[in-house]
Structure formats: C-alpha cells, structure tokens
Amino acid sequence: MTRITITRPDDWHLHLRDGNHMRAILPDVGRRFARAIVMPNLKPPVTTTQNALAYRERILSALPDGMQFEPLMTLYLTDSTTGDEIRRAKASGVVRAVKYYPAGATTNSESGVSELSKCEDALNAMSECELPLLVHGEVTFPNVDIFDRERIFIDRVLIPVLKKYPKLRVVFEHITTREAVRFVMASPPRVAATITAHHLLLNRNAMFSGGIRPHHFCMPVLKREEDRQALIHAAISGNPKFFLGTDSAPHARDTKEASCGCAGVYTVHAGIELYAEIFGAYNALEKLEGFASVYGPAFYGLPRNTDKITLIKETWDVPKEVPYHKDTLVPFRAGGTVAWRLM
Ligand code: NCD
Ligand code: ZN
Secondary structure, three states: OOEEEEEOOOEEEEOOOOHHHHHHHHHHHHHHOOEEEEOOOOOOOOOOHHHHHHHHHHHHHHOOOOOOOEEEEEEEOOOOOOHHHHHHHHHHOOEEEEEEOEOOOOOOOOOOEOOHHHHHHHHHHHHHHOOOEEEOOOOOOOOOOHHHHHHHHHHHHHHHHHHHOOOOOEEEOOOOOHHHHHHHHHOOOOEEEEEOHHHHHOOHHHHOOOOOOHHHOOOOOOOOHHHHHHHHHHHOOOOOOEEEOOOEOOOOHHHHOOOOOOOOEOOHHHOOHHHHHHHHHOOOHHHHHHHHHHHHHHHHOOOOOOOEEEEEOOOEEOOOOEEEOOEEEOOOOOOOEEOOEEO
16 A cells, blocks of 8 residues: 555644744644644643643644644643542533643653542542543652553552542553553553554664664653564554554753753654554554544544545655754654655
8 A cells, every 4th residue: 555545633642832832843733633632741730721721722823824723631630639620621621631640750740640549539520520531651669660660550550540430531641561552452441542653663772772862762761672562563453442642742952962861752743654654564554544533532522533634655854853943853763764745
C-alpha cells in the first residue's frame, strides 16, 4: 500500500504549552488533528475549571486563520482538588478529563498528587460524573529503578485505585512496557491506554547510540526492545482499548541539551506520519484508522470526525531544527527522514 485515506485523527495526549511557544507549534497540530486532549502541566498548572476555560480561549485565539481545531481540556489533579471543582469541570462541557501526575514524576509535576488517598472527594466525583482519570503511570519512590517505575505503578497504585473506584474510567497514558500492555488488555472496558509514536519506533538504545541523545529522553523513559514489540502488537491489534496519544512535548533546544536536560520529545510535526510508518512496517495500515480516529472518540463518548486525511508513502526531510518563538526546537528525526507524507 502506498496511499491511505482515513478519518481525520485526534491526539489523545498532547502538550501545547502556552503563549508564543504554543503559537509556534499549533500549525503542526491543526494540520493533522481535529481535536486533542490538552495536558494541563503549565506553569502554574491548570487546576481549576476557570483556568481551563481561559487556557482554551488562549488556544483558540492563537490558531492560524481558518484552522479548525478543538482543544479538549483537562484539569491537573492536586491533593486539594475538590469534588465541587470536578462537578464544575464536567458542567463546563469543555473539560474532558483530569490528569494525575504523581508529584515529581515528570516535567512540571511538582504540584502533582503526593498520595492518591488525598483525592477521595475528587475521585468519587469523577466516578459519578464520568470524567476519566488520565494517569501518568509511574511511581516516584527514590528506591525504584527508573525503568521499573511503570511496572510497579500497576501494582502499587493502579490496581488499588480501580478496585476502590469501580466506576472510575481510566486512561493509562503513554504506556511503555509489556506489563502495561498486558494489564490493559486484561482490564474491563473502562480502562484504556494511549501509545506514543516514539515508544513504538525506539527502544532505550536510542538514548545512547554513539553518545547521549537528549532529544530521545522523555518520561516515561524508553524501554527495552521486547517492551516496544508488545506496544506495537497492542497498537496494531485492533483492540479499541489502545489509541493514539503523541505526548508531543516541546522543549527549547538549550533546555534539552543541558547538564540536566528536560524530558519530552517533539513529534507532532509528523504526528500521524510516524504512526503510518510503524503500522506500514508491520503490514497493518488497515488498522491505523481505528487506532488514530475511532477508538479514542469511542472511549471519550465523542463523535468521530467527519473529514478525511490522505497519507502517501513518500519520504520527506525533517529539518535539523525549527523556530520555537525566540528559541529553536529539535523535532523527532531532525536531519533525517519520515517515510509517509500527509497530502
Ligand atoms: C512531558 C512534558 O514535557 O510536559 N514530558 C515528557 O517527557 N513526556 C510531561 C509528560 O507527559 O510526562
Ligand atoms: Zn505527556
């Protein structure tokens, strides 16, 4: 197959940032995706409905003229998020989920949850009003090896929370391990997962090939080849529990190429093309539409997009860097190529 037309996709996990940085990346987003679940880890984080509504307005007014894009907003869960705030969020009609960052797990997670037991009021309200919990699934205990953080999160946090809140809908975000794949497959339909393109395309060797590669550093960190194989198997399986979430997370070049570099990979410039590459390589292009455009809206109870996109198998060059307001940004595959092109 050298050409494929699918329903326009959505991105179920995206970092848009804010202000002029956001303005710099929005064209990449809107060209590909009709909607995206927008992560709330701004500085300061988006912890209230009022903040989420204001952020949404800033996104809409930063869109290039004529670009159709619908931001699906999220709240950043903290130890003090109240049930009332959750009900307000639901009533707003624009907040679609609540994001749980264990404090210290990743970029801008300092205000995250110290212990989920502090969030009973919020979690009960989310169960009642069917607002999904999006989990950054990694424990942050200092004695846990960074490559085991996700695996251990399943037993220590995820299983107990699903048991305690039997109606809570949960998206296990950006899964990276075979254990996570197995867990989601064995869970009831209220549990789903997003998978990034970079975790489908790279294993942890990519962080160290010929030297340290800061542009391949993200959280959760890349894992082993057998984990990558499990993720590919899940993504191309046609199982509706697995859907597209790029976790595209831009950082200015100098903040990644630093003695303590930021976590996050910018992929939305090829946000559907990279998935086409991996699905194509595994002869599974007919499964791309479900993963990219069907299962996400089904989980969130939203309609599918009505327009289409076409991808052709044609190599294009990724620039070495792109402008990012007053900074620059090093996109995934910088200086290399992508095998599929968006028409
Ligand atoms: C994200 C970011 O930069 O905001 N970084 C990342 O490595 N994925 C945060 C996150 O999703 O963990
Ligand atoms: Zn993220």
